[in-house]
Amino acid sequence: MQFSVIESPMLMMQFCISTLCNILASVFSKICYWTPGLRTSSTSSIPQIDGEVNQSKNATTPTSVNYHFTRKCNYKCGFCFHTAKTSFVLPLDEAQRGLKLLKEAGMEKINFSGGEPFLHEKGDFLGKLVQYCKQDLQLPSVSIVSNGSMIKEKWFQKYGDDLDILAISCDSFDEETNQLIGRTQGKKSHVDNLHKIRNWCQQYKVAFKINSVINTFNVDEDMTENILQLNPVRWKVFQCLLIDGENAGEEALREAERFVIEEQVFQEFLERHSGVPCLVPESNEKMRNSYLILDEYMRFLDCREGRKDPSKSILDVGVKEAISFSGFDEKMFLVRGGKYVWSKADMKLEW
Ligand SMILES: C[S@@+](CC[C@H](N)C(=O)[O-])C[C@H]1O[C@@H](n2cnc3c(N)ncnc32)[C@H](O)[C@@H]1O
Ligand code: SF4
Numbered sequence: 001m002q003f004s005v006i007e008s009p010m011l012m013m014q015f016c017i018s019t020l021c022n023i024l025a026s027v028f029s030k031i032c033y034w035t036p037g038l039r040t041s042s043t044s045s046i047p048q049i050d051g052e053v054n055q056s057k058n059a060t061t062p063t064s065v066n067y068h069f070t071r072k073c074n075y076k077c078g079f080c081f082h083t084a085k086t087s088f089v090l091p092l093d094e095a096q097r098g099l100k101l102l103k104e105a106g107m108e109k110i111n112f113s114g115g116e117p118f119l120h121e122k123g124d125f126l127g128k129l130v131q132y133c134k135q136d137l138q139l140p141s142v143s144i145v146s147n148g149s150m151i152k153e154k155w156f157q158k159y160g161d162d163l164d165i166l167a168i169s170c171d172s173f174d175e176e177t178n179q180l181i182g183r184t185q186g187k188k189s190h191v192d193n194l195h196k197i198r199n200w201c202q203q204y205k206v207a208f209k210i211n212s213v214i215n216t217f218n219v220d221e222d223m224t225e226n227i228l229q230l231n232p233v234r235w236k237v238f239q240c241l242l243i244d245g246e247n248a249g250e251e252a253l254r255e256a257e258r259f260v261i262e263e264q265v266f267q268e269f270l271e272r273h274s275g276v277p278c279l280v281p282e283s284n285e286k287m288r289n290s291y292l293i294l295d296e297y298m299r300f301l302d303c304r305e306g307r308k309d310p311s312k313s314i315l316d317v318g319v320k321e322a323i324s325f326s327g328f329d330e331k332m333f334l335v336r337g338g339k340y341v342w343s344k345a346d347m348k349l350e351w
Pocket of ligand 2: 081183
């Protein structure tokens with residue numbers, strides 16, 4: 001026979017206590033969320049109403065981090081989504097302190113980006129960070145993404161041993177298109193430079209990668225032959241992304257709307273290049289929240305609202321606190337193939 005809660009005083013009391021607990025738990029979690037000092041990351045220990053501690057299973061580890069230590073650049077790509085809003089660069093010892101904090105929090109791969117990372121101190125600042133990450137922190141993977149225009153052979157001689165991967169951005173093999181995009185400085189050939197760097201990578205045993213942004217200016221191009229000839233370890237192909245405050249909206253330094261392509265057109269580009277085995281595609285959806293981005297102040301940038309909202313700096317509040325404001329989508333990071341063989345020692349490349 002069934003009996004209702006109302007008919008059993010004992011059950012009635014249990015029901016009231018449990019309801020009260022649920023209300024208190026809900027109020028407590030909201031206070032934690034809205035009070036900055038109390039807000040906990042998905043990695044942190046969340047105090048429960050009965051005094052126990054619940055270790056979240058969804059702990060965010062900064063396995064792979066992109067540090068945009070400078071925003072300055074010598075190129076003027078019209079679609080750029082990380083623009084020169086400040087000229088700030090941390091002092092070397094502070095940047096190294098932050099990198100050490102990240103390593104202690106579980107970082108395995110660091111990627112240095114910008115702006116143009118070879119611009120500051122003619123690449124020496126970058127070289128010292130690369131050296132520190134490999135030799136002192138012993139990171140499995142140290143990489144750079146660059147437009148390639150400022151790299152000298154001397155840099156490879158000095159720092160090449162400590163670099164696993166060098167990605168050079170190239171959106172077109174037609175110089176006129178590169179000029180239209182702004183992926184150039186003066187009349188220098190971006191493509192000739194790409195070939196020169198590819199050869200240095202081979203000579204100095206650095207894995208060579210290419211990044212391309214697919215946009216209205218290059219979407220009809222067939223790059224198959226050129227990419228197969230250059231034979232990078234990975235060819236990242238991005239659908240041009242809009243970020244409010246960077247390349248869209250009133251405050252932005254770039255207006256990238258005229259570069260944006262539809263998902264369908266992006267898919268057609270991918271199909272045309274299906275014969276390139278190293279192609280790794282990234283649609284807007286895959287790209288938006290699947291990168292852990294640190295800006296020039298070592299603040300994580302949250303792109304969930306379509307703009308880059310900064311956390312506090314890891315130098316002030318630590319990694320655990322700052323990363324809870326990163327908006328990082330770890331599942332998408334794995335779906336887009338963010339974790340791969342990223343140490344050159346494990347790549348079995350023929351040099
Ligand atoms: C911001 S750049 C900084 C590094 C370097 N200056 C370069 O261009 O390689 C990092 C990467 O983001 C890509 N990128 C820039 N703007 C983009 C956009 N709107 N959508 C997708 N990728 C973009 C660049 O092509 C490059 O591969
Ligand atoms: S995408 Fe172009 S403008 Fe933006 S940082 Fe890289 S080279 Fe400079």
